[in-house]
Amino acid sequence: MPSIPQQVIATPAAMELIAKLKRKHGDLMFHQSGGCCDGSSPMCYPRGEFLVGDSDMLIGILGETPFYMSRSQFEYWKHTQLILDVVPGRGGMFSLENPEGIRFLIRSNVFTDEEIASLRAAGRI
Template identity: 80%
Template sequence: MVPEQVVSTPAAVELMMSLRAKHGELMFHQSGGCCDGSSPMCYPRGEFLVGDSDVLLATLDGTPFYMSKSQFEYWKHTQLILDVVPGRGGMFSLEGPEGVRFLIRSRVFTDEEIAALRSSGRI
């Protein structure tokens, strides 16, 4: 069985549902540094342009989750877990005014999971 590369907690799904009700369809891009560190950034779908240098890693509750190819090379051995914690989100991310922020937790894939991902062509 091939493991998911990105999963979300119930709290993250609940926040996505709330943001979707206010802003319409959403998308995520995992930031690689710069302004907001390495935070998952949530945008109205289509407001952040993805290109050939981005990889679609997952669709979480109908919401696409992208990361740059170069950053994925560093993270491909881990499962990303989208979660929510109290605090201010990134200034460009939709959850900023909500008093919470999206956060990525991670766990390293097991040797068996890495083998399954390799044989599936996902890494």
């Protein structure tokens, strides 16, 4: 059985922006929006400012930054690896990168059958 793939990863550009925001705001967290307010944008908050609940799940940690998604939305995305990236533009109105001139964006890759099998065996999907 192959190693268990990470369910969320970040590009070097995204990790640079995370580091910049962390210097300004302290520890951070992400929540993948489900379509309310700012579409389907990944939202970056000071850690603890967005309250996660039983309907949210931790799908990965980027460096030291947790990344959450609602369980119901995860059901649609569980067969894909999320890739946090940045592109020019304004971030979500509540997301910390809003004034930076670049915004977080999610790209994705569909897991292979072998990767899905390893995620299932590990109880991740």
